[in-house]
Amino acid sequence: MKVLVTGATGYIGSHTVVELLDNNYEVVGLDNFSNSKREVVDKIKEITHKDFKFYECDMLNKEALENIFKENEIDAVIDFAAFKAVGESVSKPVEYYINNVSSILTLLSVMKEFNVKKIVFSSSATVYGKPKSVPITEDAEVGGTTNPYGTSKLMVERILKDLYVSDETMDICILRYFNPIGAHSSGLIGEEPNGIPANLMPYIVKVASGKLECLNVFGNDYNTKDGTGVRDYIHVVDLAVGHVKALEKLNKEKQGLFIYNLGTGKGYSVLEIINTFEKVNNVKVNYKIAPRRPGDIDECYSDPSKALKELGFKCEKTLEDMVRDSWNYENK
Numbered sequence: 001m002k003v004l005v006t007g008a009t010g011y012i013g014s015h016t017v018v019e020l021l022d023n024n025y026e027v028v029g030l031d032n033f034s035n036s037k038r039e040v041v042d043k044i045k046e047i048t049h050k051d052f053k054f055y056e057c058d059m060l061n062k063e064a065l066e067n068i069f070k071e072n073e074i075d076a077v078i079d080f081a082a083f084k085a086v087g088e089s090v091s092k093p094v095e096y097y098i099n100n101v102s103s104i105l106t107l108l109s110v111m112k113e114f115n116v117k118k119i120v121f122s123s124s125a126t127v128y129g130k131p132k133s134v135p136i137t138e139d140a141e142v143g144g145t146t147n148p149y150g151t152s153k154l155m156v157e158r159i160l161k162d163l164y165v166s167d168e169t170m171d172i173c174i175l176r177y178f179n180p181i182g183a184h185s186s187g188l189i190g191e192e193p194n195g196i197p198a199n200l201m202p203y204i205v206k207v208a209s210g211k212l213e214c215l216n217v218f219g220n221d222y223n224t225k226d227g228t229g230v231r232d233y234i235h236v237v238d239l240a241v242g243h244v245k246a247l248e249k250l251n252k253e254k255q256g257l258f259i260y261n262l263g264t265g266k267g268y269s270v271l272e273i274i275n276t277f278e279k280v281n282n283v284k285v286n287y288k289i290a291p292r293r294p295g296d297i298d299e300c301y302s303d304p305s306k307a308l309k310e311l312g313f314k315c316e317k318t319l320e321d322m323v324r325d326s327w328n329y330e331n332k
């Protein structure tokens with residue numbers, strides 16, 4: 001089976017390409033390197049000892065995209081090509097909507113032209129907004145997103161649902177990720193955010209390595225076990241495996257539109273993450289309690305039972321694996 005992976009050199013894209021190649025899928029990768037590096041292509045080949053076709057291409061360039069479909073008989077698409085910095089999305093909404101919404105519209109129209117019906121879409125738990133209760137199931141209400149990044153994910157989910165209504169021969173799988181952290185155990189690929197990281201784990205790593213002075217823990221008066229925010233952190237390799245399972249499902253089942261949470265179902269607080277990171281890696285993380293970050297919520301973790309039941313997907317990695325692999329990547 002030949003799979004087109006857009007955003008193939010990004011954080012989650014690159015780990016998914018590794019899993020696909022390891023599972024003997026034929027991969028065609030695409031990226032414009034707007035937030036990733038060309039060398040990731042070789043790193044993937046080094047990890048897997050396998051080759052794959054790669055195109056430097058912007059998804060807004062319809063002609064270039066058509067060429068890829070002409071040159072390769074694509075069976076399915078996994079779409080990772082999107083910007084993902086929440087703060088940046090607030091100051092650059094137009095850029096975010098163009099990159100995250102217009103680009104998939106171009107992709108979907110080219111898929112239609114070439115009669116490609118299977119797509120796995122990279123969505124986020126951010127579509128749940130402020131959840132009414134935890135753990136969050138897939139039928140929880142969506143909406144109430146507080147930034148253009150989140151809204152762009154919600155919009156694309158809506159577009160895919162409308163598309164399915166118009167064409168029930170489509171096979172669509174929407175995956176809502178919780179908080180991906182960690183890196184491939186080789187230390188060759190991992191997360192490299194531009195500038196000062198906004199997310200917790202990349203920030204911890206920079207503080208531990210002395211590149212940043214001190215982590216601000218945003219609030220210790222939340223309604224949680226120790227007052228700090230609780231999230232469902234998932235190892236990026238587990239997340240990548242989830243995509244392979246989603247493809248298997250689209251291959252096996254009759255047509256449909258499916259939505260799955262990808263998370264562990266466990267919630268860890270900011271202090272638990274810091275403590276585990278320090279203990280496992282034997283390194284100090286300077287931190288201080290700071291005011292709450294606007295828009296943050298107390299707790300967000302998944303009910304992962306639907307993915308287990310329907311995809312046979314279960315996270316294998318522990319929190320210890322996640323913090324060790326994040327640190328290993330930084331050191332390599």
Ligand code: UD1
Binds near residue numbers: 086087125199270
């Ligand atoms: C954020 C995004 C979400 C996105 C996800 C990707 C927001 C509101 N949400 O989720 O849309 O899909 O990243 O992984 O930005 N924290 C600190 N200090 C820091 C950074 C974070 O204490 O320097 C705390 C936060 O308050 C939160 C937890 O760590 O309790 C996790 O934060 P983060 O990694 O930014 O993820 P989310 O906010 O859950």
